[in-house]
Amino acid sequence: MKNMLLLYILSFSMACGANKPTPKAATTSLVADGATLQLVSDQFKFTEGPAKDAAGNVFFTDQPNNRIWKYNTDGQLSIFMENAGRSNGLYFNTKGQLLACADGNNELWRISMDKSVQVLVKDVSGEKLNGPNDVWENASNGDIYFTDPYYKRDYWTRTEPARPQHVYLLRGGKLTTVATDLVKPNGIIGTADGKRLYIADIGDNKTYTYTIEKNGSLSNKKLLAAQGSDGMTLDERGNVYLTGKGVMIYNAQGEHLQTITVPENWTANVCFGGVNNNQLFITASKSAYTLLMNVKGQ
Structure with a gap:
């Protein structure tokens, strides 16, 4: 009888234990x-727009000084281009050319490595853009998405937006709007498979995720985080890196994972x-930093 009672207690304890939630493993630092x-x-005066080429070299802008810099994989820093159109956000396309948000004249440029420039977008139906800010190319089809917020520059004569602050798609030379309901769109980045796009509405302090449709339009808008962002990137796990007061990392479900503190007033990109x-490359006010990570970029 005693043995049967002990067996019953043991079985009951095991059953209860099986029903208990398994503790989550401690989160490993990224x-x-x-x-x-x-x-x-x-x-620098104000750094922005870091973009990686196929070899891992990082190009970035010092916008007020109108330069694009190169930080190579050996840790050497050099000026890539002077008179760079007051470029802000940069992104390398699949042909190894730099897409540049050249807001000196409110244009979108394509810069070859010989420094020749092609203006991809100079206006919208004859009206100037506000000032292209950040850009991403969908490697699967060459579609280019860019944000066009208004930030007053001391080298402009106009003192108000030229047009609504929208997000644009450039496909086959044709320009269309794909997001018109944001207050001030800024940072933008898409997934490597070309299926999802992230856009930060810095004017409303929110970041959204969208599905990219086959025709290039955006659908299924969802809130990722109640936080805006200047620039953005993604890692191989699908984590999203937002910037502002440091670098804030969220997973694809919008859960905050980690914050990287940066000793500058503003982290731009x-x-x-x-x-x-x-190697995480961070542009922050007058400085640029690197940080070795446990993850790789996508």
């Missing part, structure tokens, strides 16, 4: 063990680079 921010340089694509 930053490499022991890694700290490494200052590249603080010689971020991308992955380096030979192994696991």
